[in-house]
Amino acid sequence: MHKPIKILILNDQPAILKSLQNALHKEGYQTIPARNGAEALSKMKKHKPDLVCLEIDLPDISVLELLKKIKGDPEFQETPVIFLSAKHPNSTQQANGLEAGANGYLTYPISDRELLARIQNLLRVTTTEKTLKSLQKEMESLIEQSQRSRQTLLSLLEDQKHIEQTLRESEEKYRNVVERANDGIVIVQDNKIKFANFQLAKLLGYSLEEIIGTPYSTYIHPEELPLVKNRYERRMAGETVSPVYETRLLRKDGTPVDVELNAGIIPYEGKPADLVFVRDITERKKAEKALQESEARFRRLAENAQDLIYRYEFFPKRGFTYVSPIATAMTGYTPEEHYADPDLGLKIVHPEDRPLLEQYFQNWGVFQKPIILRWIRKDGQILWTEQRNVPIYDDQGNLVAIEGIARDITERKKAEEILQREAELEAFLADVSMRFIHLLPEELEATIVGVLGEIALLLHADRSYIFLFEPPQSRFSPVYEWTAPGIEPIAEKAKHFPYNLFPEVIEQFKKSKPIFIDEVSELPQEADLAKKILKTYHVQSLLLVPIVWRETLKGFVGLDRVKAQKKWSQQDVDALTTLANMFALLFERTSAEQQIQKALQEKETLLRELYHRTKNNMMVMSSLMALKLENCFQEETRHILRDLDGRIQTMALVHQKLYQSHDLSHVDLKDYVPELVELLIKNYQVGALDLSLKMEIDPIRVLFDIAIPLGLVLNELISNSLKHAFRNREKGTISIRLKETPTGEIELVFADDGIGLPEKFQKMPPSTLGFQTIFMIIENQLQGKVQWITDHGLKWIISFGKSGYKERV
Numbered sequence: 140m141h142k143p144i145k146i147l148i149l150n151d152q153p154a155i156l157k158s159l160q161n162a163l164h165k166e167g168y169q170t171i172p173a174r175n176g177a178e179a180l181s182k183m184k185k186h187k188p189d190l191v192c193l194e195i196d197l198p199d200i201s202v203l204e205l206l207k208k209i210k211g212d213p214e215f216q217e218t219p220v221i222f223l224s225a226k227h228p229n230s231t232q233q234a235n236g237l238e239a240g241a242n243g244y245l246t247y248p249i250s251d252r253e254l255l256a257r258i259q260n261l262l263r264v265t266t267t268e269k270t271l272k273s274l275q276k277e278m279e280s281l282i283e284q285s286q287r288s289r290q291t292l293l294s295l296l297e298d299q300k301h302i303e304q305t306l307r308e309s310e311e312k313y314r315n316v317v318e319r320a321n322d323g324i325v326i327v328q329d330n331k332i333k334f335a336n337f338q339l340a341k342l343l344g345y346s347l348e349e350i351i352g353t354p355y356s357t358y359i360h361p362e363e364l365p366l367v368k369n370r371y372e373r374r375m376a377g378e379t380v381s382p383v384y385e386t387r388l389l390r391k392d393g394t395p396v397d398v399e400l401n402a403g404i405i406p407y408e409g410k411p412a413d414l415v416f417v418r419d420i421t422e423r424k425k426a427e428k429a430l431q432e433s434e435a436r437f438r439r440l441a442e443n444a445q446d447l448i449y450r451y452e453f454f455p456k457r458g459f460t461y462v463s464p465i466a467t468a469m470t471g472y473t474p475e476e477h478y479a480d481p482d483l484g485l486k487i488v489h490p491e492d493r494p495l496l497e498q499y500f501q502n503w504g505v506f507q508k509p510i511i512l513r514w515i516r517k518d519g520q521i522l523w524t525e526q527r528n529v530p531i532y533d534d535q536g537n538l539v540a541i542e543g544i545a546r547d548i549t550e551r552k553k554a555e556e557i558l559q560r561e562a563e564l565e566a567f568l569a570d571v572s573m574r575f576i577h578l579l580p581e582e583l584e585a586t587i588v589g590v591l592g593e594i595a596l597l598l599h600a601d602r603s604y605i606f607l608f609e610p611p612q613s614r615f616s617p618v619y620e621w622t623a624p625g626i627e628p629i630a631e632k633a634k635h636f637p638y639n640l641f642p643e644v645i646e647q648f649k650k651s652k653p654i655f656i657d658e659v660s661e662l663p664q665e666a667d668l669a670k671k672i673l674k675t676y677h678v679q680s681l682l683l684v685p686i687v688w689r690e691t692l693k694g695f696v697g698l699d700r701v702k703a704q705k706k707w708s709q710q711d712v713d714a715l716t717t718l719a720n721m722f723a724l725l726f727e728r729t730s731a732e733q734q735i736q737k738a739l740q741e742k743e744t745l746l747r748e749l750y751h752r753t754k755n756n757m758m759v760m761s762s763l764m765a766l767k768l769e770n771c772f773q774e775e776t777r778h779i780l781r782d783l784d785g786r787i788q789t790m791a792l793v794h795q796k797l798y799q800s801h802d803l804s805h806v807d808l809k810d811y812v813p814e815l816v817e818l819l820i821k822n823y824q825v826g827a828l829d830l831s832l833k834m835e836i837d838p839i840r841v842l843f844d845i846a847i848p849l850g851l852v853l854n855e856l857i858s859n860s861l862k863h864a865f866r867n868r869e870k871g872t873i874s875i876r877l878k879e880t881p882t883g884e885i886e887l888v889f890a891d892d893g894i895g896l897p898e899k900f901q902k903m904p905p906s907t908l909g910f911q912t913i914f915m916i917i918e919n920q921l922q923g924k925v926q927w928i929t930d931h932g933l934k935w936i937i938s939f940g941k942s943g944y945k946e947r948v
Contacts, residue, residue, distance in 0.1 A: 143168065144168050146171065146189065146191070147182060147192070148160065149179045151197070152194075160172060163255075180209070183209065183212075190219050191209065192220075193241075195223065210240040219264070221243050221244070222241050229540070231533070256425070267416075271416060322338060323335070327371070328410060331352060335350045342390075344390040359386070363387050384399070398418060445547075446545060447465050448463040449462045450540060450543075458478065469522065487514045487516075496510070511524070511548070522547060523549045524548060527543060560710065587605070588621050589621075591619060592621040602620070602622045602701060604619065604629065605619040605696050605697075607726075632676070648692050651685055651687050652685075654684075659678055678700070680699070680705040682698045682712065683698075684718075686719050696715060804842055806843055807838060808849075812877060828870070831870070831871070831872040833873070835876040836877045839878075842941075845921065848916045852917060855913050856913070860891040864932065875887075884941070886936070887935070887936075887938070889937070890934040893933060896927075917937055922940060
């Protein structure tokens, strides 16, 4: 029973370690897991593995240092070692590993087939090498023994039997070693095979009897025969020839087989012979072919990719070691130009973006993020790129190179700029719309000029203006204009622009179509007049959009580019068209507001005239009452006429206040009540009565529908106090307080310190005309409440609301 082969696997990633163990267990290998360098050294001493797999990135020790410790132990000098890595090693890393004693590299992801093939190959090579070394030592020993034996035979014939026995034993031992070797072994002498082991016969598909004595050339592939023959002849001639090389043999069935030959001259049967070890490298060749095909696929992808792929090394020499061919189309510089200039990658970066690149390389932690840079092509054009870089480190953790991909995102950046500009224009137009909605007449001109300036700056124009159509004169006139600093205004020069000067333009405007000219200098010959006029104003590019309202051309809004030419985009046209429509709405609204304002002024004039005439007519009636009083001697009639006159003057005073006020609907009680009270007291001629008047009137504005009935109530209260409260008294006091309550009602408190009401009227008021008038006005007309108190005079508390009437003017 064969002893199982032991393989030590060092990896600090449990998932990867488990996957490798499973793959090896399936093939009957015994695995020894280790998660760090110290554990690996300890387990090697204990288990003595036949092969070692080491992860390059170890948590506690450099893999090269660990390998030196392993190879420094004589017990493990011949133990094969495979490096496992997540990154493909460069040539320097491979050389360092191989010099330290590694037998090969495997890069993740590793297929089970590739792993097993590499391990089987290494184990076979190791076994063969051990066998060959042992065989070589045995053969050297046998040769020495044979020579000594022969010398002894010649000198000591008496020991012949002993020598012959020794030779037989040596030959038997030699034969056992050769027959058990894993590689084929052949001895060629005089161009013929003098000896071959079973492994060679098996490799070629012959029996030993078929091979021995035949020319060696029979088994060499025809294409390889000249090289093999040349080396054999030179070696036999004593020249120094490389002992190890690869070639192809032919099997019995005619199929080729890849082999590695290791040849050297030995004496055989008294003559020089070529001892050749033949190793089957078919699996290794397949692995190498797979690797070459993989590299070829990568190169095809890299060379046909639309993204720029590159590798830049910092050590041992700074510069590009690979640049994909797309570099020429992207940057204008060939890969060869990149190889020749190690600083070209920095030179093509836009000067404003170089600090960003320097910061990027100062902070290695940002490598996982893309970096967006502007490049300057060889022809001077700007190219936007998005780069993704992968750092490459050596075994000591030093950054030695970067591998990256650069993608041209110029079109994406242009799209982003267009979207951003659309958002800016939409925000601007929304803001303008809100400003126009809340625009006051006195702010009209300043706001329009400001908006013209803003749209000019957003669309990169030097001058903006609005021409409005003047139908009676059939001409356009500049009404609003904005110019950038240093740009000449055109308002004065372009006054009274003839309507029919460019009929084709007017026709376009009537169809609500814009006019845009990117290059005035390129206008055709039939537009010479327009070109001449535009050159007068130094216009290089022009955009005009009609202002149309209800299918009627009202004017146009325009943008000029004076300092340089401009190619107008559809986005520019759409933005200015939207603004022109907003101007059309604004001008229409302004016109309507002006008409409404004119109508309101006419209405206000008529109302003032009506108030004035009403007041005059009432004063005529008051005058007639006064004339009647002079000729009337009946006291009762005089009282009636005086009361009527007071009521007339009360209403006349309201109309006078409305006529004098800017507000044709409201009367301020703070102005109206004191003047009314003084007028009534003067009208009733209090004579010798020393009357004290106290008033607290809040500034309350009410509709004239409330002011007139309130005045009539005050007239009745004052006339009642003056006629009845102070009889036979020299002094008297009247107090009036008028205020607005927290609930919004108006409260009138009227009091005198006169004789009060008789006892019989303390619960029920007198049924006189004056009292009935008060109750009727307050309760019915003003929907209010009336209270009275007769203690120490007469006190009235009257309250009513302000919302019983609606504003009509």
